Amino acid sequence: MKTEPRAASVPPPIAFFTVFLVGLLTAAGFKAIRDYALDLNQRETVRVTSPDRQIDAVFVEPAFKLITGESDLYLVPKGEPAPSWGAVLRITELNEPAKLTWTRSGMLEFIYGHGCVQKFSNFWHSDDVFEGRRYVELRLYPATELPCSGGVAKPVLSKKPTLPVKNPINHTIAKADTEPRS
Amino acid sequence: MSSSARRLSFAILFLIGMASPLIAHAVTLRWLAPAVDEVERVTSPDSRHDVVIVRRQPALNFLRASTEVYVVSHGSKIARGDDPVLLATKAEGVQSAWIDDRLLEIRYSQARVDGFTAIWPSRSNRTPNVEIRLIPPAAGFSFAPEDDS
Numbered sequence: 001m002k003t004e005p006r007a008a009s010v011p012p013p014i015a016f017f018t019v020f021l022v023g024l025l026t027a028a029g030f031k032a033i034r035d036y037a038l039d040l041n042q043r044e045t046v047r048v049t050s051p052d053r054q055i056d057a058v059f060v061e062p063a064f065k066l067i068t069g070e071s072d073l074y075l076v077p078k079g080e081p082a083p084s085w086g087a088v089l090r091i092t093e094l095n096e097p098a099k100l101t102w103t104r105s106g107m108l109e110f111i112y113g114h115g116c117v118q119k120f121s122n123f124w125h126s127d128d129v130f131e132g133r134r135y136v137e138l139r140l141y142p143a144t145e146l147p148c149s150g151g152v153a154k155p156v157l158s159k160k161p162t163l164p165v166k167n168p169i170n171h172t173i174a175k176a177d178t179e180p181r182s
Numbered sequence: 183m184s185s186s187a188r189r190l191s192f193a194i195l196f197l198i199g200m201a202s203p204l205i206a207h208a209v210t211l212r213w214l215a216p217a218v219d220e221v222e223r224v225t226s227p228d229s230r231h232d233v234v235i236v237r238r239q240p241a242l243n244f245l246r247a248s249t250e251v252y253v254v255s256h257g258s259k260i261a262r263g264d265d266p267v268l269l270a271t272k273a274e275g276v277q278s279a280w281i282d283d284r285l286l287e288i289r290y291s292q293a294r295v296d297g298f299t300a301i302w303p304s305r306s307n308r309t310p311n312v313e314i315r316l317i318p319p320a321a322g323f324s325f326a327p328e329d330d331s
Contacts, residue, residue: 011188019192023199106323116310117300122293122318123325137323140300140316145285148301149309 039084090119116148228283249273253302269297289317294325
């Protein structure tokens with residue numbers, strides 16, 4: 001009996017697509033594992049509630065600095081834990097506690113002596129707070145002229161042209177933006 | 183298709199799947215490259231570095247224009263892989279000034295800062311060559327809430 005040679009079988013397109021998808025999911029999985037490891041490794045050191053008691057500024061530091069030496073600042077609805085993503089500030093080589101101050105409900109200041117700001121965003125917003133109508137502005141106030149390299153220990157607060165404005169604390173950004181701008 | 187060719191194609195597809203976020207990002211940068219307009223270039227007192235302010239207008243009109251600030255070696259152009267020290271949208275009145283050879287000040291009257299790093303170069307473990315300080319407006323807030331609707 002004579003048998004026909006087997007035709008070379010080509011996998012169906014769905015097989016190729018599935019393999020592609022598995023690759024994509026693997027990349028997402030690596031990121032999720034990394035975020036989870038960072039989440040486990042972070043230790044909350046400071047939590048400051050906004051004057052209207054709606055938002056917490058949470059500063060976290062790594063429990064084991066071998067994994068990461070970065071400290072992060074998060075803003076979260078009051079009482080919620082800090083996530084492992086979406087930090088508004090990432091700073092390294094912080095050698096003394098930073099100071100967080102709400103000057104009013106929508107304005108948060110981060111005052112620090114020595115540290116290297118790696119990543120900073122000056123705004124935060126959440127749909128979970130005041131139905132998404134609340135925005136927070138962040139400002140950095142290094143207490144020395146070269147806070148990362150520490151070359152000059154001249155205080156800059158005295159020559160800082162933007163001293164914090166001490167307005168009434170119950171003042172939202174939405175309301176502030178109705179004021180005329182110069 | 184032979185067994186080894188099938189394995190190879192699956193392996194390649196798996197790697198492409200893993201790299202697809204990076205590939206998508208690169209394609210976006212390559213084909214949807216925004217128009218770049220150099221607004222200002224200021225040389226440091228020791229003539230070693232330039233701070234360059236650019237404005238990017240994306241190819242797609244519904245995307246926001248951004249203002250970016252780069253630190254480069256004196257006379258250099260901004261390279262494709264360079265990271266800005268400041269990336270802001272809705273920015274007005276962005277100005278830079280060298281306080282001394284190693285300290286740069288960036289002022290603005292209004293800006294929504296999406297990314298800022300206070301050191302340059304940011305990817306090196308060495309002591310930074312330049313430190314950057316942000317100077318927001320003294321009074322009021324620096325950005326308006328979402329008003330795109």
